[in-house]
Amino acid sequence: xxxxxxxxxxxxxxxxxxxxxxxxxxxxxxxxxxxxxxxxxxxxxxxxxxxxxxxxxxxxxxxxxxxxxxxxxxxxxxxxxxxxxxxxxxxxxxxxxxxxxxxxxxxxxxxxxxxxxxxxxxxxxxxxxxxxxxxxxxxxxxxxxxxxxxxxxxxxxxxxxxxxxxxxxxxxxxxxxxxxxxxxxxxxxxxxxxxxxxxxxxxxxxxxxxxxxxxxxxxxxxxxxxxxxxxxxxxxxxxxxxxxxxxxxxxxxxxxxxxxxxxxxxxxxxxxxxxx
Numbered sequence: 192x193x194x195x196x197x198x199x200x201x202x203x204x205x206x207x208x209x210x211x212x213x214x215x216x217x218x219x220x221x222x223x224x225x226x227x228x229x230x231x232x233x234x235x236x237x238x239x240x241x242x243x244x245x246x247x248x249x250x251x252x253x254x255x256x257x258x259x260x261x262x263x264x265x266x267x268x269x270x271x272x273x274x275x276x277x278x279x280x281x282x283x284x285x286x287x288x289x290x291x292x293x294x295x296x297x298x299x300x301x302x303x304x305x306x307x308x309x310x311x312x313x314x315x316x317x318x319x320x321x322x323x324x325x326x327x328x329x330x331x332x333x334x335x336x337x338x339x340x341x342x343x344x345x346x347x348x349x350x351x352x353x354x355x356x357x358x359x360x361x362x363x364x365x366x367x368x369x370x371x372x373x374x375x376x377x378x379x380x381x382x383x384x385x386x387x388x389x390x391x392x393x394x395x396x397x398x399x400x401x402x403x404x405x406x407x408x409x410x411x412x413x414x415x416x417x418x419x420x421x422x423x424x425x426x427x428x429x430x431x432x433x434x435x436x437x438x439x440x441x442x443x444x445x446x447x448x449x450x451x452x453x454x455x456x457x458x459x460x461x462x463x464x465x466x467x
Contacts, residue, residue, distance in 0.1 A: 203283060204294070205275060210254075213254055220305070225318065228385070235385055235386075235389055236373050237365050239323060239374065240322050243322030246263070247264060247321065247322060254317075257273070264321065267327075268325060268327050270293060270324045273287065273292050273293070273295070278310060281344060285337045286337070286341065289338045291330070293321065293324060295320070295321070298312055299313045299314055306381075315377075316376075318379070319380035329424050331428055335431040335432075336356060339431060348435075348439035348442070351438075351439055354408070355405055358407070358418070358419045359404075360375065361375050362409075363375040364396065364418050366421070371420060393416075395452075397453070397457055397458075397459060398422075401438075403419075403454075404419055405438065406448050408449060410450055420460055
């Protein structure tokens, strides 16, 4: 039985997770996805992601209960998880983040959607996003992003900030002593992109540059043409500290950069990883 929203959400779109309505098929899909990604990510995911996965006790057995996860997460970084019926309006999403609440979808994909699902499901949100919230610096970054999102709405500048979320929270790579590793949820929750992002020669990989990212378009219908690589989560958090108002004013005068383009003078990060 599907547990997609069977009740009208309130103004904050929060609903009950409906845990008792998950059937064995939903739990079996979670187990399949979990085992597949966990094996694949051993030498691909950022250490902070793997530490968060272990620290939160997110396991293969069943779809996690949001309340139990929230209690662990709140003790670690003061975040909680709230169930929502799917994508929520931008202002609702940002308010949740600004108040250290992560809105997670409560339904899970079907068997025929294991490899691709356009909208986020519970696997993408819980397995993909929540482990990084166990990291204090990244947790603070995401709260700052939510606060910035509310401001961007007032300044009619949301498309620029959306690109920052896309290229960091969803599709970010980080440089580590062992090589490039994945921390973006859109990659760690995807079998195909977990391999492609580190091993394919097709995408471009560039050092993190805040203005460059907010000027760069992205695509939602295929693997990414470009990834941006941070040196640390401190770098990411520090980039959000300034007032973005003058950035938005400048960005409105600049052309949009097509995904995959490398501009004159930009240095791509060395050849792709080759992991077993």
